Amino acid sequence: MKRSISLILLICLFMLGGCASRFNRLGASYWPEDFPSDAVAAVAEHLADVMVANYPPGYTSFFLAQTENPKDELAPALEAALRSRGFALVAERDGQVLVISYVLDRADDDLWYSRLLVSDGFTMTRTWRWTGDSLLMEAATKTGRTEKTNGQS
Numbered sequence: 001m002k003r004s005i006s007l008i009l010l011i012c013l014f015m016l017g018g019c020a021s022r023f024n025r026l027g028a029s030y031w032p033e034d035f036p037s038d039a040v041a042a043v044a045e046h047l048a049d050v051m052v053a054n055y056p057p058g059y060t061s062f063f064l065a066q067t068e069n070p071k072d073e074l075a076p077a078l079e080a081a082l083r084s085r086g087f088a089l090v091a092e093r094d095g096q097v098l099v100i101s102y103v104l105d106r107a108d109d110d111l112w113y114s115r116l117l118v119s120d121g122f123t124m125t126r127t128w129r130w131t132g133d134s135l136l137m138e139a140a141t142k143t144g145r146t147e148k149t150n151g152q153s
Helices: 002-016 019-023 037-054 074-084
Strands: 061-064 098-106 111-118 123-130 135-143
Touching: 037 074, 037 098, 037 111, 037 123, 037 135, 061 074, 074 098
Parallel strands: 061 098
Antiparallel strands: 098 111, 111 123, 123 135
């Protein structure tokens, strides 16, 4: 029952967006100030694993669209996780690299969602439940490309 509620909530979030939706489609990323610092590494590692499953490390370069929030902890953690898996990240946006943008926002008191968007149309949305000391992955949806390519858009 709890899983079906999470899935329904995820579908609603995906369709309706939220206050953070104004930052995307591939504009600046969005980071909430009240996201638990203890959970940042888990989200970054998961998002990097999603990228490995969909893009070939060593052949793919990304530009990571940053937030304007100086307290954004996800951007440096995600950049480090992507680099550790063999992806190249560039400092300037150009037509030769794929652009990654993300949204991390609160859906409910202890429920968060992340949305990863890539300029070639790939999107992954996941809900996360914060238990006070750990972050649990809930439902996920993925759209767009699914096969690995050379990273060219």
